[in-house]
Amino acid sequence: MNTLQFELHDQIGAHNWTHLQVRRVVSAAIADLLENKHLYQSVTVSGEPIDQRIETTRFRSEVARTPRAMEHMFNEMKTSMKALVAADLSFVEWRLGTYIRPFRQQLLQAGERMSALAIEQAPTVTVLCDRCDQIWPHNSGYDGWQSNMREWLLPGSGQEVEQLFLIPYQCQKCRGSPVVFMIMRRGAKMPIVGRSIFERVKIPDYLRNVPGSEHYSHAAIAFNSNHVLAGLFYLRTFIEQYWRTILGCEDLRMTGEDLANAYKERLPDDWPTGRVGKSLGRVYDELSEKLHAADASAE
Numbered sequence: 001m002n003t004l005q006f007e008l009h010d011q012i013g014a015h016n017w018t019h020l021q022v023r024r025v026v027s028a029a030i031a032d033l034l035e036n037k038h039l040y041q042s043v044t045v046s047g048e049p050i051d052q053r054i055e056t057t058r059f060r061s062e063v064a065r066t067p068r069a070m071e072h073m074f075n076e077m078k079t080s081m082k083a084l085v086a087a088d089l090s091f092v093e094w095r096l097g098t099y100i101r102p103f104r105q106q107l108l109q110a111g112e113r114m115s116a117l118a119i120e121q122a123p124t125v126t127v128l129c130d131r132c133d134q135i136w137p138h139n140s141g142y143d144g145w146q147s148n149m150r151e152w153l154l155p156g157s158g159q160e161v162e163q164l165f166l167i168p169y170q171c172q173k174c175r176g177s178p179v180v181f182m183i184m185r186r187g188a189k190m191p192i193v194g195r196s197i198f199e200r201v202k203i204p205d206y207l208r209n210v211p212g213s214e215h216y217s218h219a220a221i222a223f224n225s226n227h228v229l230a231g232l233f234y235l236r237t238f239i240e241q242y243w244r245t246i247l248g249c250e251d252l253r254m255t256g257e258d259l260a261n262a263y264k265e266r267l268p269d270d271w272p273t274g275r276v277g278k279s280l281g282r283v284y285d286e287l288s289e290k291l292h293a294a295d296a297s298a299e
């Protein structure tokens, strides 16, 4: 049971609580977007968890009323709180601050308070730093710049608010120049529509010194961008490059099949079937089959 309690007359308190919950879910959604999604992928902020909390919130009233009147008023309060959640997520402009320069509700002009929601700071996110070549926390904002971040309120085609945010993120380890993310917002939906440094995928340590491993990174990016066939092609190229280097083979006329056979011959006879060498040939065959069939459903 939710322990939150509101006095029934304390409408302002209940509404402030509601706005606070929206700030939290928006912040969490931005972190999810930047940490787990890729260019042109999106997250949609859900008001569902807040609505559920509102539903289980206990209201109290000091004023004596009949149980029926009380229930009616409690329900009205819940309805108005849920309407606020829906409005904050879809129709209200978000004014976003950063870790370097937070934006608080008090900074809104009196006239803006109903039409804008201050989200104190875009969340700290853990993403790959190109310079450190490590996944590391990045704070929003950049202390090397005078300005904070940029945002535009777009004219929009429907009722939902459309905004564009340009948010710099600085690695907390090297504190170098930032990576800047461009996020579009249409109501509760937020796609990443741009980034200043092209996304790279960290190559796992066990592949780091393997020849051709940069193709692994390309494969992951292609897959993340929904270009599955391109991803399969990169994976196949990775295997071919690996074989060529191991075999010292410079003959470009050698096909993948030739390379696979030459590689298998190198393996000791008692090499277990399931081990990398033999299964690599099988993986190569599977990738080739999918490519020839242009089967983009492969995972």
Ligand SMILES: [Zn+2]
Binding pocket: 129, 130, 131, 132, 133, 136, 171, 172, 173, 174, 175, 176
């Ligand atoms: Zn760094």
